[in-house]
Amino acid sequence: MQSNSILTLQNLSKTYTSGSSELTVLKDVTLTIHEGETCAVVGPSGSGKTTLLGLCAGLDRPSEGGVQLCGVDLNGLSEDETASLRNQHVGFVFQSFQLIPTLTAIENIMVPAELRGERGVASRARSLLEAVGLLDRATHYPSQLSGGEQQRVGIARAFINKPRILFADEPTGNLDAETGETIESLLFELNQKEGTTLVLVTHDLELAQKTSRIIQLKAGKVVSDDISSRFAIPDPGVQVSR
Amino acid sequence: MSNLLWILKMAVRDSRGSRGKLLLFVSSMVLGVAALVAISSFGENLKRAVDDEALTLLGADLSIENGDPFPERVDVLIDSIGGEQSYRVSFASMVFFPSNGGTRLSTVRALEGNYPYYGAVETMPPEAAGTYQQSGGALIETSLLKQFDLSVGDSVKVGVVTYRIDGEIVKTPRETSAMGMLSPRVFIPYEGLDTQLLSRGSRARYEMFFKFEEGRDVDALVEDIEPVLRAEKVGFDTISERQEDWNEGLTNLYRFLNMVGFIALLLGGVGIASAVHVYIKQRIETVAILRCLGARSGPTFGVYLTQASVMGLIAALVGSGLGIGIQFLIPQLLADFLPVRVDIEIMWMPVLAGLSTGLGVSLLFALLPLLAVKNTSPLLTLRKSVDTTTVVPSRWRYVIYVVLVAAVFGFAILQAPVWWLGLAYGGAIFIVFGLLALVAKGITVFSRTFFPSSWPYPWRQGFSNLYRPNNQTVILMLSLGLGTFLIVTMFLVQQILLKQIEIAGGEGRPNLVFFDIQPGQLDDLSTSVSDQGLPLLEKVPLIAMRITKVNGRTLEEIRQDSTRDEYTWAHGREYQSTYRGELTDSETLVAGEFVGYYESGSSLVPVSIEEDVADELGVGVGDSLEWNVQGLPVSTLITSIRKVDWQRVQTNFFFVFPEGVLEQAPQFFVLLTRAEDEDQSARMQSSVVSRFPNISAIDLSLVLNVFDAIYSRISFVLRFMALFSIITGVIVLISAVSVSRYQRVGESVLLKTLGASRQQIIKIQFVEYLFLGLLAALTGVLLSVICAWLMALFVFESPFYLSGITLLIAVLAVSALTIAVGMFNSRGIYNRPTLEVLRAA
Structure with missing residues (x-):
C-alpha cells in the first residue's frame, strides 16, 4: 500500500499568529491517500478543511510536520518548485470557480498546459469543453457564463494536464441544487474516466457519501477516517492510464 | 523560450478590457517625457544654431575693449593689428x-x-x-x-x-x-557725438572691432597681443571665446529647464506607481489562480512587467511625439534670451534619450507595486482574507529604492552645472516629495483620530474616505500639492522682490537718483532740485580707483601664486569709492574704528571696508591696500570693517575714505532726492536733462518697471515649464479617480441598495474631493510660503511679504479643479444597475 500513496501527511499542524495570540487550526494530522482513491474531507466551519487542502496542495506551509505529494516532500521545495509540481500532477476545482476573467472559456482551460510549454493544446481543450457540454461557449468570457457553466469550465481546466490528483474545494458550494448535481456527476465521471485521485473538501455529506473515503475534521483534528462501501477502492495494482 | 511566449500571450490576454485603463495609468508620463524631449531637442538645436552663427555672436573676428579710452600702448597695438576696424563707445x-x-x-x-x-x-x-x-x-x-x-x-x-x-x-x-x-x-554715429558725455569718471565702454582677411590666424594674433592687453588691463574677445561663453550659458539654461521638466516626469512616475498599485490589486486574484495552476513567480511577474513596459513605451512614444511638437514653441518662449535665431529640426538623439528615460522611469515606478505579484500566495484562491500584497520582499524593495534615488540624483547631477547643485536639487526634490507624503500620512492619521462624529452622514462618509483603504490622499497630495507649490512659490517670490523694491523707496526715502554730476554742476543742480520743491537727501562724491597691491603684494603676484588661489573678482575690479566723516544709517561697524578725517602727513590713509569684500580680498583690520586713483598711488590701512544694508535706495560703498584725502581727485557726484509722484519725477528729470545733458537720472518706478518686465518674462518661462507638472498633476488626478471608480461603483450601489438617494451619494463624493483638493492646496500653499520665506531670508535677504489674495485664489482654484475633475469622472456611478454590480462583486 505504502508504495502507491500519492499524498502522505505526517504530524501536520498549522498555527496562525496574530499579535501575541496563537491560533492552531490543524493539530497533528497524519494520513495517507492512495493513488486512485476518492476522498472527502468534511467538518463544520472552522474545522480546518480548507487549511488542510491548502497544505496538501502546497499552497501553504505547515507550522509542523510534513507533506509528501506524488512522492515529493513539499518541505524541501521552494515556492516555484511547488508550483511546477502542481502544474505537473495536480488539478484544482474551486468553490468560486476561479476563472481568469480576461480569458475566454477555452483559454482558461488551456492555461495549465500552456504553462508547461505545451503546444497544440487547443484540440485537447476543445474535447474537454465538449465533455463538459460547453463547446459552443468556447469563446465566451467568464462574465458571459452562468455559475454552473463557469464551474464546468473549471472542471475541464482541472483535467487538461491529466493530473494524478485533483483537489476540489466545495465544488458545488456556490451552485443551486440542480446545477450542483450536474457538476457532481461531471466531476466523478471525468475523475473515473481519467483515473485521478480525488480529494474533495465539502460540508455536504450527501456529496461526501459519493466518495470512497470520508475524513472528518473537528477543531483541527481528524476525528474519523471512514472507508465507505459506496465506491470501491480501485485495485492499487491497476495503473491509471495517462 | 516557451516561458517568454507564455508571458507575451498572457500579457496580451490579461490586458483585455483594461487597455484603456492601462493607457490612462501611463498617460501621466506623457507630459514629463514631452518636456524632456522638447527641451533636450531644443538644446541640441540651440547648440547647432550657436555653432552655425558663431560669427554673428561677436560680429567680428576680434574685439578689444576697455572701461576708459585705450591707453597709448594699446592704440599703437591696434594700429599694428591691421584688418578692417570699427570703433564703438x-x-x-x-x-x-x-x-x-x-x-x-x-x-x-x-x-x-x-x-x-x-x-x-x-x-x-x-x-x-x-x-x-x-x-x-x-x-x-x-x-x-x-x-x-x-x-x-x-x-x-x-x-x-x-x-x-x-x-x-x-x-x-x-x-x-x-x-x-x-x-x-x-x-548713433560716433562722428558728432557730444564728447562732454564721456568726461573723465563717467562709465563708458570703448570697443574696437576687427575683421581680418580670410586665412589670418586669430588665435596666434591673440597670443601675440595678449601680454600687452593684460598689462594694460584691456579686455579682448574672439569668436571662439564668445561661442564657448554662449554655449556654456545656454547649456545651463536648457539644463535648468530640463530639471523643471524632470519634476513633471517624477510626478508622472508617482502617478504610475499609484495606478499600477490599484491595477495589481485588481489583478491579484488572477495572479493567485495562475500560481495555483502552477505558474512560477518569475513568469507571472513577467506578464505584468510586460504590460507595464508596453504601456510605458506607448507613453514614451506619445510623449516624444508631443515633445517634438512642443519644441517648436520654445524658441518663441525664450526669444528674449537668445542671441541667435534657432531653426528647429527634429533631433533624434534627444528623442531616443527621452524615450528611454520615459520608459525607464515608468518601469522603475511600476516595479514597486509590481513586486506584489512576486509575493502573491496561491492560497488566495481558497481564502480571500489572505492579504499577501502588502508583504513585499524587502530585498527587492530596497534595491528599487536605491536605484530610484540614484536615478534622481544621477539625473540632477548630470543636468546641473556643478555636482553639488545637482545634489542639492535632487535633495530638494526628495524633501518636497517627502514633506507632501508626510503631510498626507499625517492627514490620514489625524482624520481618523479626530473623526468628526457629529457631522451629518454624507459629510462623515466623504471625510472618512481620506483614510479608508484604497484612499487617494497620498497620491493627490503629491500631484496637486506639488503643482500648487511650484506655481504659488513663483508668485510669492515675484511679490517679495517687487515689495522689496517698493519698501526700498518707501515714505521719506530717496526714489530719484541723479548721477554723473560734474563737481562744477553740483551747486546748480542742487538749486534746481530745491527750486522744484524736492528735498536734497544726499550729495555724495564718487571717485574711480583700482587696487594695485594687497599687503605689499602686487595683483600680478597674487594672481600667479597658484599655491593659495586668492585672486578673486574683488582684486581686479574698478571701485567707485567715496569719502566722508561718519557712517550712514545703512552701515554698521563690525570691527575696528571708523576714522572720519585724515591728518595730512600721517603715514597710511585709514579706510573702511565692507565685510563681504574683506572676505573676498582676504583682508582685515590692520592690513594695507595700495590704490591707483586715476594715475596717482594712494597707500591705505584698513582701520574698520562695515556691514552694509544694500537694500536701500541710497549710495553704498565697498570702501569709504576719510575726509582730507580725495577732495582734489577727479570725481563726480550722485544726488539723491524724492519725488512724490511720477509726474513730478518726470518733470524734474526733463528739466535736469535739458540743462545738464551729461547728468543721468534713474527713478524707482523705472527700476520697478524694468524688474517687472524681466521677471515677467522669466516667470513666464518657468510657469510654462511648471505647466507640465500641473497638467501631469491633473492627469494623475483623473487617473486616480478612474482607477478607484470600480470601488466607488460597488460602494454606491450598496448604499443605493440600503436606501441612499442620488443626492446623498453625490454629496459624499463632493465632500471627499472637497477635502482632498482643499488639503492638497493648503499643503502646497504652506510649503510654498515656507519656501518663499526661506528664499526671502537666505537668498534675497529681504523682508518677507505674503499676499493673502494670491494664497486664497490658489486654494480656491485647486479645490475647484479637484472637485470638477473628481465629479466629472464619477458621473454615472449612481446610474449603474444594482444587480449587475452586486453580481460582479
Missing part, C-alpha cells in the same frame, strides 16, 4: 525726446565703421541700419518708441546733439532683446 546716458519732453536712461552706442561684420542690425525700416551713420540719424529701441509714443522721423537728443530717429532696432547680433529691457539702446 557705449555709455549710459539720459536721452531726451523734444517732441514730448520725455527722458529715459538709455544705453547709447556711438559707432564709427561698418560693425557688425557678421550678421546685421535689423531695423524698421530695413535700410535705416545701413544709412543712419551717413545721415547722422539715430536708431532706437522699439520699447522707447512705444513708451514715449514716438515714430520714425521724430527727434532724440543725446547730450547737446539732436538726431533724427531713422529707424527702430528690431534685432542686433550679439545682444538678446532681454538686454534691451534693462536699458533701451540708442545707436
Whole structure:
C-alpha cells in the first residue's frame, strides 16, 4: 500500500499568529491517500478543511510536520518548485470557480498546459469543453457564463494536464441544487474516466457519501477516517492510464 | 523560450478590457517625457544654431575693449593689428525726446565703421541700419518708441546733439532683446557725438572691432597681443571665446529647464506607481489562480512587467511625439534670451534619450507595486482574507529604492552645472516629495483620530474616505500639492522682490537718483532740485580707483601664486569709492574704528571696508591696500570693517575714505532726492536733462518697471515649464479617480441598495474631493510660503511679504479643479444597475 500513496501527511499542524495570540487550526494530522482513491474531507466551519487542502496542495506551509505529494516532500521545495509540481500532477476545482476573467472559456482551460510549454493544446481543450457540454461557449468570457457553466469550465481546466490528483474545494458550494448535481456527476465521471485521485473538501455529506473515503475534521483534528462501501477502492495494482 | 511566449500571450490576454485603463495609468508620463524631449531637442538645436552663427555672436573676428579710452600702448597695438576696424563707445546716458519732453536712461552706442561684420542690425525700416551713420540719424529701441509714443522721423537728443530717429532696432547680433529691457539702446554715429558725455569718471565702454582677411590666424594674433592687453588691463574677445561663453550659458539654461521638466516626469512616475498599485490589486486574484495552476513567480511577474513596459513605451512614444511638437514653441518662449535665431529640426538623439528615460522611469515606478505579484500566495484562491500584497520582499524593495534615488540624483547631477547643485536639487526634490507624503500620512492619521462624529452622514462618509483603504490622499497630495507649490512659490517670490523694491523707496526715502554730476554742476543742480520743491537727501562724491597691491603684494603676484588661489573678482575690479566723516544709517561697524578725517602727513590713509569684500580680498583690520586713483598711488590701512544694508535706495560703498584725502581727485557726484509722484519725477528729470545733458537720472518706478518686465518674462518661462507638472498633476488626478471608480461603483450601489438617494451619494463624493483638493492646496500653499520665506531670508535677504489674495485664489482654484475633475469622472456611478454590480462583486 505504502508504495502507491500519492499524498502522505505526517504530524501536520498549522498555527496562525496574530499579535501575541496563537491560533492552531490543524493539530497533528497524519494520513495517507492512495493513488486512485476518492476522498472527502468534511467538518463544520472552522474545522480546518480548507487549511488542510491548502497544505496538501502546497499552497501553504505547515507550522509542523510534513507533506509528501506524488512522492515529493513539499518541505524541501521552494515556492516555484511547488508550483511546477502542481502544474505537473495536480488539478484544482474551486468553490468560486476561479476563472481568469480576461480569458475566454477555452483559454482558461488551456492555461495549465500552456504553462508547461505545451503546444497544440487547443484540440485537447476543445474535447474537454465538449465533455463538459460547453463547446459552443468556447469563446465566451467568464462574465458571459452562468455559475454552473463557469464551474464546468473549471472542471475541464482541472483535467487538461491529466493530473494524478485533483483537489476540489466545495465544488458545488456556490451552485443551486440542480446545477450542483450536474457538476457532481461531471466531476466523478471525468475523475473515473481519467483515473485521478480525488480529494474533495465539502460540508455536504450527501456529496461526501459519493466518495470512497470520508475524513472528518473537528477543531483541527481528524476525528474519523471512514472507508465507505459506496465506491470501491480501485485495485492499487491497476495503473491509471495517462 | 516557451516561458517568454507564455508571458507575451498572457500579457496580451490579461490586458483585455483594461487597455484603456492601462493607457490612462501611463498617460501621466506623457507630459514629463514631452518636456524632456522638447527641451533636450531644443538644446541640441540651440547648440547647432550657436555653432552655425558663431560669427554673428561677436560680429567680428576680434574685439578689444576697455572701461576708459585705450591707453597709448594699446592704440599703437591696434594700429599694428591691421584688418578692417570699427570703433564703438557705449555709455549710459539720459536721452531726451523734444517732441514730448520725455527722458529715459538709455544705453547709447556711438559707432564709427561698418560693425557688425557678421550678421546685421535689423531695423524698421530695413535700410535705416545701413544709412543712419551717413545721415547722422539715430536708431532706437522699439520699447522707447512705444513708451514715449514716438515714430520714425521724430527727434532724440543725446547730450547737446539732436538726431533724427531713422529707424527702430528690431534685432542686433550679439545682444538678446532681454538686454534691451534693462536699458533701451540708442545707436548713433560716433562722428558728432557730444564728447562732454564721456568726461573723465563717467562709465563708458570703448570697443574696437576687427575683421581680418580670410586665412589670418586669430588665435596666434591673440597670443601675440595678449601680454600687452593684460598689462594694460584691456579686455579682448574672439569668436571662439564668445561661442564657448554662449554655449556654456545656454547649456545651463536648457539644463535648468530640463530639471523643471524632470519634476513633471517624477510626478508622472508617482502617478504610475499609484495606478499600477490599484491595477495589481485588481489583478491579484488572477495572479493567485495562475500560481495555483502552477505558474512560477518569475513568469507571472513577467506578464505584468510586460504590460507595464508596453504601456510605458506607448507613453514614451506619445510623449516624444508631443515633445517634438512642443519644441517648436520654445524658441518663441525664450526669444528674449537668445542671441541667435534657432531653426528647429527634429533631433533624434534627444528623442531616443527621452524615450528611454520615459520608459525607464515608468518601469522603475511600476516595479514597486509590481513586486506584489512576486509575493502573491496561491492560497488566495481558497481564502480571500489572505492579504499577501502588502508583504513585499524587502530585498527587492530596497534595491528599487536605491536605484530610484540614484536615478534622481544621477539625473540632477548630470543636468546641473556643478555636482553639488545637482545634489542639492535632487535633495530638494526628495524633501518636497517627502514633506507632501508626510503631510498626507499625517492627514490620514489625524482624520481618523479626530473623526468628526457629529457631522451629518454624507459629510462623515466623504471625510472618512481620506483614510479608508484604497484612499487617494497620498497620491493627490503629491500631484496637486506639488503643482500648487511650484506655481504659488513663483508668485510669492515675484511679490517679495517687487515689495522689496517698493519698501526700498518707501515714505521719506530717496526714489530719484541723479548721477554723473560734474563737481562744477553740483551747486546748480542742487538749486534746481530745491527750486522744484524736492528735498536734497544726499550729495555724495564718487571717485574711480583700482587696487594695485594687497599687503605689499602686487595683483600680478597674487594672481600667479597658484599655491593659495586668492585672486578673486574683488582684486581686479574698478571701485567707485567715496569719502566722508561718519557712517550712514545703512552701515554698521563690525570691527575696528571708523576714522572720519585724515591728518595730512600721517603715514597710511585709514579706510573702511565692507565685510563681504574683506572676505573676498582676504583682508582685515590692520592690513594695507595700495590704490591707483586715476594715475596717482594712494597707500591705505584698513582701520574698520562695515556691514552694509544694500537694500536701500541710497549710495553704498565697498570702501569709504576719510575726509582730507580725495577732495582734489577727479570725481563726480550722485544726488539723491524724492519725488512724490511720477509726474513730478518726470518733470524734474526733463528739466535736469535739458540743462545738464551729461547728468543721468534713474527713478524707482523705472527700476520697478524694468524688474517687472524681466521677471515677467522669466516667470513666464518657468510657469510654462511648471505647466507640465500641473497638467501631469491633473492627469494623475483623473487617473486616480478612474482607477478607484470600480470601488466607488460597488460602494454606491450598496448604499443605493440600503436606501441612499442620488443626492446623498453625490454629496459624499463632493465632500471627499472637497477635502482632498482643499488639503492638497493648503499643503502646497504652506510649503510654498515656507519656501518663499526661506528664499526671502537666505537668498534675497529681504523682508518677507505674503499676499493673502494670491494664497486664497490658489486654494480656491485647486479645490475647484479637484472637485470638477473628481465629479466629472464619477458621473454615472449612481446610474449603474444594482444587480449587475452586486453580481460582479
